[in-house]
Amino acid sequence: xxxxxxxxxxxxxxxxxxxxxxxxxxxxxxxxxxxxxxxxxxxxxxxxxxxxxxxxxxxxxxxxxxxxxxxxxxxxxxxxxxxxxxxxxxxxxxxxxxxxxxxxxxxxxxxxxxxxxxxxxxxxxxxxxxxxxxxxxxxxxxxxxxxxxxxxxxxxxxxxxxxxxxxxxxxxxxxxxxxxxxxxxxxxxxxxxxxxxxxxxxxxxxxxxxxxxxxxxxxxxxxxxxxxxxxxxxxxxxxxxxxxxxxxxxxxxxxxxxxxxxxxxxxxxxxxxxxxxxxxxxxxxxxxxxxxxxxxxxxxxxx
Amino acid sequence: xxxxxxxxxxxxxxxxxxxxxxxxxxxxxxxxxxxxxxxxxxxxxxxxxxxxxxxxxxxxxxxxxxxxxxxxxxxxxxxxxxxxxxxxxxxxxxxxxxxxxxxxxxxxxxxxxxxxxxxxxxxxxxxxxxxxxxxxxxxxxxx
Numbered sequence: 294x295x296x297x298x299x300x301x302x303x304x305x306x307x308x309x310x311x312x313x314x315x316x317x318x319x320x321x322x323x324x325x326x327x328x329x330x331x332x333x334x335x336x337x338x339x340x341x342x343x344x345x346x347x348x349x350x351x352x353x354x355x356x357x358x359x360x361x362x363x364x365x366x367x368x369x370x371x372x373x374x375x376x377x378x379x380x381x382x383x384x385x386x387x388x389x390x391x392x393x394x395x396x397x398x399x400x401x402x403x404x405x406x407x408x409x410x411x412x413x414x415x416x417x418x419x420x421x422x423x424x425x426x427x428x429x430x431x432x433x434x435x436x437x438x439x440x441x442x443x444x445x446x447x448x449x450x451x452x453x454x455x456x457x458x459x460x461x462x463x464x465x466x467x468x469x470x471x472x473x474x475x476x477x478x479x480x481x482x483x484x485x486x487x488x489x490x491x492x493x494x495x496x497x498x499x500x501x502x503x504x505x506x507x508x509x510x511x512x513x514x515x516x517x518x519x520x521x522x523x524x525x526x527x528x529x530x531x532x533x534x535x536x537x538x539x540x541x542x543x544x545x546x547x548x549x550x551x552x553x554x555x556x557x558x559x560x561x562x563x564x565x566x567x568x569x570x571x572x573x574x575x576x577x578x579x580x581x582x583x584x585x586x587x588x589x590x591x592x593x594x595x596x
Numbered sequence: 597x598x599x600x601x602x603x604x605x606x607x608x609x610x611x612x613x614x615x616x617x618x619x620x621x622x623x624x625x626x627x628x629x630x631x632x633x634x635x636x637x638x639x640x641x642x643x644x645x646x647x648x649x650x651x652x653x654x655x656x657x658x659x660x661x662x663x664x665x666x667x668x669x670x671x672x673x674x675x676x677x678x679x680x681x682x683x684x685x686x687x688x689x690x691x692x693x694x695x696x697x698x699x700x701x702x703x704x705x706x707x708x709x710x711x712x713x714x715x716x717x718x719x720x721x722x723x724x725x726x727x728x729x730x731x732x733x734x735x736x737x738x739x
Contacts, residue, residue: 376709397705399730403712418703420731485732488720 295592296405296412300426300463308463312431314596315580315587322355325586328595329358335388336362337380337404338415339371339395344556344578345415345424349392352585361388366396378407385409390593392424411592419453425555426459427588428581433512435580436551436573441468444509448475449516449536449561451482456555457516461486465495472497473506477535479528480518503536508545513538515554515561515574539563546571553577600634600651604679607659609650610672614638617648620671623663623696629654662690666726691718693726701733 296302303311318325334353336346341364350360371380377395381404384391391408393401394415401414416422434440445464447457451474461482464470472490474482474497481499490497500506507513518533520526538552543566554562554574566572590596612620617635626633631654641647652659656675664671665687673685693716699706706712706728716726716735726735 376711377705378709378711395705396703397708398701398703398733399705399728400709402730403705403709417705418731420703485719485727485734488725 294409294411296401296408296414297423297588297592298402298405298412298414299421300423300430300459301466302423305466308427308430311427311584311587311591312434314590315431315583316435318586319583325356325590327357328590329353329356329593332356332358332390332593333388334358334360334362334589335384335391336360336364336415337384337391337393337395338362338364339366339393339400340416341365342394342416344581345394345422346392348578348581349413349415349424349585352582352589355582356586356589358389358589362392377403380404381408381412390589413588413592416455419455419458421459422455422555423459424581424585424588425456426463427584428577429456429460429514429553429555430463431580431584432553432573432577433551436576437511440464441470443469443511444471444473445512445514446473446475446503446506446510447482447514447516448503448538450480450518450532451476451516452480453519454516457482457514458486460514461490465490465493470495473510474499475501475503475506475536477501477532479532480535503538504542504545507542507550508547510546510550513546513550513552515552515558517554517557517559517561534560536561537563538566540565540569543569543571600636602679603632603651603653603676605656606631606651606653606676607656607661607685608674608676608681609652609664610647610674611641611644612648612650612671613668614644614646614648616668617650620648620650620664620667623667624652624659624661626650626652629658631658661685662688663693663696665689666693666696689718689721689724692716692729697726697735697737699728699731699733700736701728701731704728704731704733706730 338346390411392413392415398418398420400417405412520529552572634651636649638646674681675683698714715729719725719727
């Protein structure tokens, strides 16, 4: 039985297979409409999330399966003090697969260690968010036709942004990737990530101003500064508007640069950019459903 | 001058930083073993000025000394058999440390989940960096 905690849990070859499956699902959805008939996914969300939870639920429903779960900690037994270990043992009796989001880092790993069904980490605090990464990779692969030879800029909250950490980990396995980290000093990418890149000999730069490097990027990954990651409201207010991508900044960008964003967007991408063909963050959401469908099928060994 | 007799079989842990012997006693879980232990605090040392020494009389296979490397590289481990030093053990950093140090990241699952072992893995041997198995936060003894 396999779980997904980190995008690195799958080899590059396994990811390729997963993406091929996702692309086949996109082309032939009817072929997969009953693949999960009689199966249930438990979406255990201890932290508010609309997109990720609904994406998992839509994925399972598209496969002919059904959904149980909870959407915040207050409506679960966690509010009564139940541990993650106990909750997953119980959920294992109800469902065939579980997608778990938890505000504490490493929660899904604890669940997987006690579970008798596959567990998917749907986000653990500021740590990892592997299915967002699979979504990002599938989007890039589908729209660019490859996952290597890129200069990618990651912009915004690189300290607490789990989507960023997972994406860097995943892209670091592909050839000729150059990372440019664009963040204020307080939200720099954690040292364990830069240490990993140094160790692997992967080039990276850290800059503060987006305007200085936007013309060099093949991909721009924007992120939101997340209020819930701050213990101090003052710091959040100071940093939340640090980056705003608008039409003017986009003038300097390459004609085929893609803008990705894990969403929700607040104001870090001006709405005037939405009509730009390079803005693909809403397409990303659709790819997220395909890749989660492919993941559910893979972990349930139905392919 | 205090005299502590020699041991027949066991370990003499020498050159422990003065004042650290009691914490080593607990890390090595000597409180749980039924053996003779001498804790010598603030012994005179030409090299260190003052030092602590631990003498443990036990079967030499009974103790896992890997944790010593994590705590202090400079400790000398003398292995004693039949009253003589038969080996000076080289300290190697353990690949994993369980329930010795605690993760200080307030966002880590270990901060709320009861009964969860605190496990750190050796992420970088050269730089002696340990990271929490769950949240990957680097262990910083100064925090």
